[in-house]
Amino acid sequence: MTLYHVDFEPIGRRGDCSDEQSLLESARQLSVDLVSICGGMGSCARCKIQVASGQVSELTIDEKNNLTERELAQGYRLACHTFPRSDVKLHVLPDSLSAPQRTQVEGLEVTVQPDPFVRAYDVQLTPPTIDTPVPDDVALWHSLANQHHLQPGSIDLSVLQTLSQQLRDLNWQARVAMSENEIVAISSPSTRWLGLAVDIGTTKIAGYLVDLESGKTLASQGLMNPQISYGEDVVSRINVARRSQADAERLQKLLVDALSQMAADLCAQARARANPTDIVEAVVVGNTAIHHLFLRLPVEQLGLAPYVPAVRAALDIKARDLGLQIASGAYVHLLPNIAGYVGADHVAMLLATRIAESNGIVLALDIGTNTEICLNNRGKLTSVSCASGPAFEGAHIKFGMRAAPGAIEHLLLTNEKLEYQTIGNAAPVGICGSGLLDIVAQLKSNGVLDHHGRMGEHPRVRVGNHLREFVIVNEQERDGLDAITLSQKDVRELQLAKAAIRMGIQALVEANGLAENDIEQVIIAGAFGTFIDVSSAITIGMLPPLPLERFTQVGNAAGTGARLALISREQRVQAKRIAEHDGYIELASVPNFNRKFAEATNLG
């Protein structure tokens, strides 16, 4: 037995592994949660990895059969069939990782040249004397003019309230943070000005602490949206906010306090000294309802036809007006919304995916309880919002659950042989969204479900509670617990959810005089979209039947978009352009909606 150093990137797990164990076994040894449904038989082809450097064992027949020519040319291998023959460095695709680990590596890179909205200027002031008793603000603007060629602008009240003392304490040397022509913070010359980018999802909040000068992300954090105690979906929260002013204020305060805490935590997490008061700008994105709840904007009209937002425009709000504990003079920038159900988070996603810059025909979608879809038809953007419902998050599905340990996330059915993979390889307890898609797709491929989603015969199909159900894990396998099943009703729920998405895609395509096959690229963003198996989504007819290489799964692109807007003026201009020129379609106003929707429920 020889030991080789095996390095799994980009998650950065590495260690010495025996040449006698496969890379799949090495991955398990090093806690890399590679997906493997078939248990290492080489048949499911889910444990794909790319060999970046080093020598490995010869290609096997199974690999040649299960990998495409392109994949083979790019050095892809099946981890279960490959053994190290030297120290090796491996690249793991997000696709091949189990859901919880996947979120750690996902998200598009921030690649723009930093040109932040808030800029830093170091100044050296001339102290006043009895012969030249220059007021402090005048002295500051003099130095900014002489040393940086800036015109006098304004100074935030909170800065003015500490300015005189600070200038004297700092011996007339200071670093200034300027937003446009307003001084929003002042500190010692060594201060590193920070930015906070936040994507507030209905369920989760993702926050990033960014060095404004370098554009680098110093720390990141995810947490639950505390509003969830007032309702899992935005409609119930809108109803809470409508009850009374006090309720609306409580909903806002929950979010603001969570963000203040996040800012403090991120600063503590960042390696070098960082203070929340060094955060001189924040960019916040969220769907339109979350955006409105965060700002205490009226939400009543969001819940009633024609579902219009109070505000579409990008906003700059003083942090203190919201109660957010960062620099008091800092602004919170809210990216623009597009419509009542296409919010700033969608705009951020479009920024991050650079879809607006494309000259081709590109579709971008963020799948969730509400699915926002945007089509760029050679420069012309159109968006639509579909009420896809909470089935993907486990709601209304008998054994549905979120992506957590024990959730069946991938499944393979070959005639009567059923194989599945759970998150964390734990004992199965339910089915998460990607598992649900896989099951329905496999049942369809195996002829257990027909075109209309009707469940037929199969040794695992039984009738329970007057409904047919497909048994995934039976009572014996669960030591007497209830069997994990998928019922006819569950299939119907998924059909409704996927129909909404497919209809949205078709509405966009038709409004642009195109056919689905004209779509050159499909970008799937958001946590759930990242976990799904695209082939399964095509099989059940949720996504159009395009060649797989046209699809890209990009993870939390909204958070990336927020970071882009934080460090790039150009990206803010782009966001404004997107929001103003997006030709939003209200799905309910599509002609023959009902007939089209019914058609879209068909599987495949």
Added chain:
Amino acid sequence: MTLYHVDFEPIGRRGDCSDEQSLLESARQLSVDLVSICGGMGSCARCKIQVASGQVSELTIDEKNNLTERELAQGYRLACHTFPRSDVKLHVLPDSLSAPQRTQVEGLEVTVQPDPFVRAYDVQLTPPTIDTPVPDDVALWHSLANQHHLQPGSIDLSVLQTLSQQLRDLNWQARVAMSENEIVAISSPSTRWLGLAVDIGTTKIAGYLVDLESGKTLASQGLMNPQISYGEDVVSRINVARRSQADAERLQKLLVDALSQMAADLCAQARARANPTDIVEAVVVGNTAIHHLFLRLPVEQLGLAPYVPAVRAALDIKARDLGLQIASGAYVHLLPNIAGYVGADHVAMLLATRIAESNGIVLALDIGTNTEICLNNRGKLTSVSCASGPAFEGAHIKFGMRAAPGAIEHLLLTNEKLEYQTIGNAAPVGICGSGLLDIVAQLKSNGVLDHHGRMGEHPRVRVGNHLREFVIVNEQERDGLDAITLSQKDVRELQLAKAAIRMGIQALVEANGLAENDIEQVIIAGAFGTFIDVSSAITIGMLPPLPLERFTQVGNAAGTGARLALISREQRVQAKRIAEHDGYIELASVPNFNRKFAEATNLG
């Protein structure tokens, strides 16, 4: 006896008076407090009035002797020697009124063409439909663009928070208040937008409610500055604010709450319906210390050489950031300061007196505990601040008091004959500032005080407490109470106060290479400056010995300046120009300060 209708303007007192009583007696009958020291003998010439219309009795010899040719030509008469011969309308000069009544009529007129910073726009919006679900902010900007050719700008957060509901409640018709390109308030189409102008003095606050569209003052109010409980002068309040954050906050809150109450009172006073939330802008002026205390700006450096303000620039602060209860999105505009002891109130006074627009050589001064003086030398402005002390307000003078009933406000000494006038013709209890000036001037004219202010012999001079003192009202006349006297020490106090002012004038004149006699016009502003007898001020050497017609007393010009800045953009530009181009001189840095000051203490 015949009754005629006698009308005293501009104080608006009128009634039927006998042709057998003089106009002085008619004035008393109608509660018009005309000054009369000689008691109607025609010798003091203080009860001057101008006959605007109607017939009166023939001119007497005493009148011909005591009125100038110019006064006679303009219809001036002595009220004590004039009798009505028809219904008459009389114009009363501020000079001829007793102090408390004078403040009611004083103050320069607001004469500029209204061009307010905050503008009103009526709009009619198109409601959203399911086919055109236009966001509310976008719909609002559309209507402003279509109906008023305005470019989209920003909307205050507090406006956004009520916008959607308001637009629906108002059936999509609204009136908008715009400050630059920001919407700061929105209401029903009939709303009259209001402005609040406030002059915060160290002792008193004067507030004005203004109709922004017409520029008319709808109501005005004066009240005591509540900070007075923390010290009569600004230096003691600076010391309080330096003690702790909590003290500084308390001082600010006192002012802000007083202004909020004033806004409510003024609205209640205004005839037509007016709400504090209709006040969409406020302009506030005050001396630099008051300005800083109002904004919670640091004041420590104001109390230490070189006495620099934290802020010179004009500021626009959201009313909510100060806690001021007017429209939440409204701005409070603070006019610029010039120096640590030449504040925004001085700039406002310069605006109101239009001194900056003059091409001549004009001096403007606001006499008080601190006296600010500005010289316009053919377009070039220079200001100085003099610590004249609180003697004029009665402090450090044994029988000194504020201008209140019973205060001796004017006095005449002819050899041994002493005549005086008290405010409200009440029994004398003390001496107010204008009385103090008169007494010292009369003692000097009658040779009781020499050039150096040393008290000599006179039947009314006695020695009490090792000090010489001049008896104004003796014990018998006061029914056994202490005699009202002026001591040698009181004279010294006044000499110090007046020396500071005269030195300031001389410093300005010298810095400009001029002589005092080159001054073509002297404008005396402020409450105290309005009450004084200019001849007395010249006699004691407080003011330079220029012909009387070069002097004008204009009352509370700072309040007028604040109103000008509220309703005129041009006046704000002018204020900025004044503050930036004023060549402030620090009196302490004048060469040979001590020798010059000693010289300036000389009387006459």
